Amino acid sequence: MWMNADEEKRKLSADNARKDRALKQLRLAKKKLEEELKQTKQQVREWKKKYEEERKKNEESDQRIIEIERQRDRYRDMIFKPSRKKGEVSEVDGGLKESRRKRKRGAQKGHKGYGRKRPERVDEEKRLYLERCPTCESKLNRSKTTKSHTVEDIPALADSRSKVTRYQTEIQWCRKCKKPVKARAVGVIPKSRLGVNVLLYVLVHKYMCREPWVAIVDNLYNWYGLHVSKGSLVNMMHRAREWMGERYDDLLEQIRSSPVKYADETTWRREGINLWLWGFFTDKHAYYTIEESRGKGVPERILKGSHPEDVLVRDDYARYMKLPLRHQSCWSHLLRESHERDSRPEASPEIKKLHGKLKTMYSSLEKIIEQPFVLKDRKIAYRFFKREILKIIDSQFEHEDSKEIQTRISNQKTNLITALLYENVPLTNNHSERNLRNFVVARKISGGSRSNNGAKTHAVLMSIIQSIRLQKLSIVPTLKNYLLEHATFHN
Numbered sequence: 024m025w026m027n028a029d030e031e032k033r034k035l036s037a038d039n040a041r042k043d044r045a046l047k048q049l050r051l052a053k054k055k056l057e058e059e060l061k062q063t064k065q066q067v068r069e070w071k072k073k074y075e076e077e078r079k080k081n082e083e084s085d086q087r088i089i090e091i092e093r094q095r096d097r098y099r100d101m102i103f104k105p106s107r108k109k110g111e112v113s114e115v116d117g118g119l120k121e122s123r124r125k126r127k128r129g130a131q132k133g134h135k136g137y138g139r140k141r142p143e144r145v146d147e148e149k150r151l152y153l154e155r156c157p158t159c160e161s162k163l164n165r166s167k168t169t170k171s172h173t174v175e176d177i178p179a180l181a182d183s184r185s186k187v188t189r190y191q192t193e194i195q196w197c198r199k200c201k202k203p204v205k206a207r208a209v210g211v212i213p214k215s216r217l218g219v220n221v222l223l224y225v226l227v228h229k230y231m232c233r234e235p236w237v238a239i240v241d242n243l244y245n246w247y248g249l250h251v252s253k254g255s256l257v258n259m260m261h262r263a264r265e266w267m268g269e270r271y272d273d274l275l276e277q278i279r280s281s282p283v284k285y286a287d288e289t290t291w292r293r294e295g296i297n298l299w300l301w302g303f304f305t306d307k308h309a310y311y312t313i314e315e316s317r318g319k320g321v322p323e324r325i326l327k328g329s330h331p332e333d334v335l336v337r338d339d340y341a342r343y344m345k346l347p348l349r350h351q352s353c354w355s356h357l358l359r360e361s362h363e364r365d366s367r368p369e370a371s372p373e374i375k376k377l378h379g380k381l382k383t384m385y386s387s388l389e390k391i392i393e394q395p396f397v398l399k400d401r402k403i404a405y406r407f408f409k410r411e412i413l414k415i416i417d418s419q420f421e422h423e424d425s426k427e428i429q430t431r432i433s434n435q436k437t438n439l440i441t442a443l444l445y446e447n448v449p450l451t452n453n454h455s456e457r458n459l460r461n462f463v464v465a466r467k468i469s470g471g472s473r474s475n476n477g478a479k480t481h482a483v484l485m486s487i488i489q490s491i492r493l494q495k496l497s498i499v500p501t502l503k504n505y506l507l508e509h510a511t512f513h514n
Contacts, residue, residue, distance in 0.1 A: 070407045078383040142175050185249040219506055223499055225256050230488050233465045264480040266509035271483045274310045274490055279328050281305040283448055285336045286322060287455035289463060292471030293478055302459050309458050309489035311482040322346055334448050339435055351442050352435040353452035354385050364424040371422035388450055396446040405443040458489060
């Protein structure tokens with residue numbers, strides 16, 4: 024469309040004014056960003072300065088500790104002689120001399136003593152007195168002066184025998200419903216010839232105290248006069264697993280919906296065949312499953328449906344790497360590996376320096392994690408430690424021991440510092456290892472399971488019991504409520 028010179032001039036003037044305003048806004052935004060960048064650089068310089076100061080302090084402390092330990096060992100060798108058993112003879116100045124007695128076991132003289140605390144609850148109080156003197160048999164008057172002595176005991180064997188109850192249930196007729204009805208005993212497991220307290224006893228002694236089946240059978244007979252076979256107890260546990268199935272599934276949903284979750288795995292055996300015990304945890308829930316595979320399919324199936332922003336705290340096992348979650352790798356595993364290489368007689372100066380740097384980084388990270396969560400400050404720290412990790416990854420190490428640790432760090436990268444960006448996320452996977460310990464001890468005692476059914480039962484019941492312990496609930500009353508609720512519902 025044709026325009027005259029004045030119209031075109033006005034249009035160009037308006038366009039130039041609009042562009043001038045946009046340029047002015049861009050300059051203001053640039054100035055603001057430059058100011059924020061300046062502040063960020065200043066904070067990073069301060070972080071770096073603090074980090075270098077702490078690193079130097081730790082290096083100096085390590086050197087002092089090494090020197091003090093060296094002096095301690097030297098003085099100990101000068102003062103103390105090698106310990107010998109009582110009666111052992113040694114040659115001294117050309118003759119034989121019996122060594123002195125070993126130090127007495129337990130707390131030494133002068134140490135603070137620890138005794139059993141008095142019970143807060145007193146069920147019965149008895150007052151003891153004499154009618155006559157035990158020496159001359161003269162009559163004694165009563166006194167107000169007493170000496171207190173509290174005794175805590177368990178019921179006598181004769182008082183703790185099993186109680187047998189026969190329920191005669193009347194079959195009654197309802198005129199309105201036109202059908203027979205009958206009452207149901209309260210606090211009794213339907214269709215079971217053993218009571219709920221027996222079941223609770225077996226659950227606690229088997230899965231908390233880790234007693235063998237033979238010991239449980241003997242204790243039930245010796246203390247309660249209850250004759251029951253090992254097979255009967257095993258079948259009871261299988262039934263309890265069926266009753267607890269829904270609660271076991273609920274634990275899995277709790278794990279999936281938690282913003283912070285933990286995972287670890289260890290070996291389990293079934294009739295001499297190696298299986299894998301997987302454990303998935305939150306701060307208040309535990310979920311165990313025994314599988315034939317250690318592959319990635321297990322954690323993918325268990326954690327299916329978790330939110331992509333959930334954080335998984337785990338070790339550096341490769342099968343966790345591709346799970347669609349945020350990852351926090353365990354620093355304990357990394358420091359344990361670097362310490363092992365640093366402690367070798369042939370350890371290189373590179374690994375000693377690298378191990379010291381990792382310890383300093385972990386110490387600094389731990390202090391930041393302990394502080395109240397402020398995302399802006401955490402992001403600054405994240406950028407700083409990310410650069411430190413990349414420096415280690417890009418370093419040109421010459422010795423094999425330092426290269427091995429460098430490879431472990433390269434595999435994890437920023438997964439080592441994810442905890443900085445999320446609240447209530449730890450730097451280590453110690454929570455998982457503590458919760459797997461019960462299974463590890465049980466494996467050493469029993470050798471594992473004898474069937475797939477037994478392995479499944481062990482996983483389900485241990486998940487229920489460990490979750491109760493994590494929630495700090497009373498074990499026996501809570502288990503009793505669970506059993507009566509689910510057993511009554513399923514029968």
